[in-house]
Amino acid sequence: xxxxxxxxxxxxxxxxxxxxxxxxxxxxxxxxxxxxxxxxxxxxxxxxxxxxxxxxxxxxxxxxxxxxxxxxxxxxxxxxxxxxxxxxxxxxxxxxxx
Amino acid sequence: xxxxxxxxxxxxxxxxxxxxxxxxxxxxxxxxxxxxxxxxxxxxxxxxxxxxxxxxxxxxxxxxxxxxxxxxxxxxxxxxxxxxxxxxxxxxxxxxxxxxxxxxxxxxxxxxxxxxxxxxxxxxxxxxxxxxxxxxxxxxxxxxxxxxxxxxxxxxxxxxxxxxxxxxxxxxxxxxxxxxxxxxxxxxxxxxxxxxxxxxxxxxxxxxxxxxxxxxxxxxxxxxxxxxxxxxxxxxxxxxxxx
Numbered sequence: 001x002x003x004x005x006x007x008x009x010x011x012x013x014x015x016x017x018x019x020x021x022x023x024x025x026x027x028x029x030x031x032x033x034x035x036x037x038x039x040x041x042x043x044x045x046x047x048x049x050x051x052x053x054x055x056x057x058x059x060x061x062x063x064x065x066x067x068x069x070x071x072x073x074x075x076x077x078x079x080x081x082x083x084x085x086x087x088x089x090x091x092x093x094x095x096x097x098x
Numbered sequence: 099x100x101x102x103x104x105x106x107x108x109x110x111x112x113x114x115x116x117x118x119x120x121x122x123x124x125x126x127x128x129x130x131x132x133x134x135x136x137x138x139x140x141x142x143x144x145x146x147x148x149x150x151x152x153x154x155x156x157x158x159x160x161x162x163x164x165x166x167x168x169x170x171x172x173x174x175x176x177x178x179x180x181x182x183x184x185x186x187x188x189x190x191x192x193x194x195x196x197x198x199x200x201x202x203x204x205x206x207x208x209x210x211x212x213x214x215x216x217x218x219x220x221x222x223x224x225x226x227x228x229x230x231x232x233x234x235x236x237x238x239x240x241x242x243x244x245x246x247x248x249x250x251x252x253x254x255x256x257x258x259x260x261x262x263x264x265x266x267x268x269x270x271x272x273x274x275x276x277x278x279x280x281x282x283x284x285x286x287x288x289x290x291x292x293x294x295x296x297x298x299x300x301x302x303x304x305x306x307x308x309x310x311x312x313x314x315x316x317x318x319x320x321x322x323x324x325x326x327x328x329x330x331x332x333x334x335x336x337x338x339x340x341x
Contacts, residue, residue: 009147012151020188021188031319047159
């Protein structure tokens with residue numbers, strides 16, 4: 001675990017430093033820009049899906065879905081990040097009590 | 099781009115905005131600390147992530163993959179892929195900040211969504227530097243304090259299911275994704291990415307499905323013809339940036 005953490009820390013720092021140090025034309029190819037813009041979208045969406053609908057290597061449906069439902073509503077209402085996240089936890093925890 | 103001297107009112111306005119973003123972002127560092135410990139990392143590992151990695155989405159991604167049972171190295175790979183967007187921010191910020199030497203080396207560490215958002219629209223180098231530095235340092239200090247508090251709190255809670263902390267992770271990723279769902283291509287990529295990941299869950303090791311979704315981004319990016327100027331976060335896209 002420590003190896004993975006330290007590798008990722010060093011890598012993330014080098015990615016930041018590269019951005020500030022490389023000449024801008026290095027990444028100015030339109031395809032590279034499009035892919036780089038879309039990567040966070042695809043990864044974050046996949047992380048949402050995997051976090052909410054899976055347990056280990058199987059698909060599951062439990063109280064986390066209700067938490068996600070609350071998060072969607074809260075985001076539509078433009079509530080702050082903390083309300084979205086804490087609210088989702090509370091909804092899931094309450095659902096498990098019922 | 100002019101080298102104007104900021105008025106005292108402008109300076110304090112920029113500093114105030116940076117501190118507000120720092121406070122708002124710091125608050126959700128508590129969430130990161132608690133979630134990370136709940137995912138099986140130690141308090142020390144959690145604090146090192148906030149100190150050294152210091153880029154929220156990548157940190158959440160690493161602990162998220164580990165929480166789902168993935169290998170730590172898959173988590174690291176996911177974190178690095180998400181970290182590539184900081185490179186794009188850097189390319190945009192370099193000509194605005196014009197820092198060299200040790201200042202650039204230090205600035206790189208606090209090159210994140212929030213510091214970029216609060217500097218990218220400033221009309222002068224001085225304003226951009228002030229916005230970037232104030233926001234970067236405020237977020238760094240508060241994010242790390244909050245991480246430590248959250249990590250100890252999470253350790254006290256024990257089982258993440260008790261307070262629904264496992265549901266908090268999905269909500270956190272959705273909140274990070276939300277500002278990017280403004281155009282149809284991004285929504286399509288998000289839906290496809292989620293679908294690919296879920297399809298892979300039963301047939302691959304945990305951690306692989308999320309990386310596979312990155313393939314969707316590559317495919318759509320290569321096939322799509324429409325020009326897409328790189329999107330940078332603005333003050334409206336970060337916690338505490340809008341009012």
